[in-house]
Amino acid sequence: MTPDALRALIRTVPDFPKTGIQFRDITTLISNGPGLAATVEILAEQADAAGAKSIAGMEARGFIFGAAVAVRLGVGFVAVRKPGKLPVPTIGVDYALEYGMDRLEVDPAAIRQDESIVIVDDLVATGGTALAAVELLRTAGARVDHALFVIDLPDLGGAGRLREAGVAVDAILDYAGQ
Known part of the structure; x- marks a missing residue:
């Protein structure tokens, strides 16, 4: 499936969560079996080329794509969680x-x-969450030099901020504007 075919599976919801925002809703992509499979395959090929020994995904949509990519590659998945969700230190x-x-x-x-x-996630906008995940994983001792996304919103600068932090960024699709 081509990136244009995947783009056709992503619903744009205008003025959500506030006026002027064009929300890129991936639920329509993940509910389409062939589209989801193609997306995971593309991300898995990119992660494999980057030398991934594990995949990390941020709660919550990063769990969907990240865990699927990890399974596809036969590597582990690291869950980057919101506070208070893990029962261990x-x-x-x-x-x-x-x-x-x-x-x-x-x-x-x-x-x-x-x-x-x-790192695998659905979307990079300002990059704040992804940068925090990079910092956290590096603090734990990992090498994090690649991040993969289904969607990049380049006008918001997140991919550039990640690159400045020494992280190569790839996205299957990009959407101009917000």
């Missing part, structure tokens, strides 16, 4: 959102020292 990082702060946590026992971990 964690390490965490706080990061800024547009209107406040948030936090990500991970079980450091899930990460082998100097392991090559590739």
